[in-house]
Amino acid sequence: MTAIVSANGLRFGYTPQTPTVKNIDLNIGPGQIYGFLGPNGAGKTTTIRLLLGLLPPDDGMVELFGQPFAQDRRHLFSRIGAMIEAPSLYEHLTAFENLEINRRIRKLSRSRISEVLQTVDLSAVTGVKVREFSLGMKQRLGLAVALLPAPELLILDEPTNGLDPHGIIQIRELFQRLNRDCGTTILVSSHILTEVEKLATHIGIINEGQFVFQGTMQALQDLRFENSTIDLETNDNQAAAALLDGRYHVVCNTGGRLTLRLANKEQAAQVCRMMCEAGLDVYRLAAHADDLEKIFLQLVKR
Known part of the structure; x- marks a missing residue:
């Protein structure tokens, strides 16, 4: 079965002397929820940026949906939703206006805006300017932007940052629903093991730019014994x-x-x-x- 995300020998360094990512091999199959774990500074965000083409690798290759990333980037992006670190939002615009800009760029139906606002529980503040949002509300709006194209692949970096316990549970249930009902493949990066444990089917743990564990959640749990x-x-x-x-x-x-x-x-x-x-x-x-x-x-x- 063709991998949704595949990386082979991925290497990158912000300076030649200190590589941030070292020989990353990664395969995420259809329908998996892949928990990407590691301490702060381990190379999680850099790896995700490489997977999305936001950084050029020093070596190695990335394929999405079985296609080399450089082959048809625009078509591949139409199948992906992503949120990397803090969401990129226009603070002087409303929640609706932020989504409208992204909807026009992606040439999507206007009905998607109300759908995703309801999905992330922001329907009541659709006309409120983003600068008045809490950190957790901004996270949910960033997630709404990622969900606009009804993506086959969802790539999220610390998506529960700033959310209260109730919000974390809501987002977890949302991911599980997307995965179960829509078959969405999800790559979610976090440093919170206990939260990913409740969500992921597969786990990759990275430290100092390289994997120290890759496998199913069951394989990780078996290490306990x-x-x-x-x-x-x-x-x-x-x-x-x-x-x-x-x-x-x-x-x-x-x-x-x-x-x-x-x-x-x-x-x-x-x-x-x-x-x-x-x-x-x-x-x-x-x-x-x-x-x-x-x-x-x-x-x-x-």
Whole structure:
């Protein structure tokens, strides 16, 4: 299946001595919600600018919808909606007027303006000048601009910046609806792992200009159990330890409790089953796995 976004060997540096992006390989398939994560300064925004042709790469190639980016840029842009960092808005104009300018440039139906304003919950302030908007309202208006062409691909850099918790939930539900009902492929950049975890199907984590993880959300969640443990307490811990010997790594056997190292979450169920089949009473079996935030910090070595 043709990738919606593809990058091979992408390199870029604002100065030759200090590359910002180093050999980025990226493939985003149709219908994916790709969470692009990394600490501030990791190269997320620069990479997105390269994908959109806003910066010329020093090396490497970008394809959108299976076509080289330089081949038919105008046609490709008609299929994309994007918001990079802070939205570009005319502060002295109203929300409607900002959208009208973009609608005319893209030669879209005028009805799209009211549709996208309703989508981002700004219908009540359509005639208010943007300079009177809060940061969160400006973010939502920038998102409305990106949604005007009903894009097949939506590329967003920190789209929830400035939104309150209720606004973040609304935007998340909007993305999920666009993805589910319209098949929109979404690339969303963020440094907030917990929010992307609730949204993304696939994850890329970048640090110092290069990927330290790429894969499905499930693959990232599976990393939680690579160094996980369980605490086990039975009516006869000595017998339990003998039963586990040679099968599982018992890292601690003190205080009437056993601590075992696990390779995956299925092993917790296997241990419980072994104890029951041996006739031992299980008083306590508690799994301790790294949360995704800790995994993220380990990957970016923070």
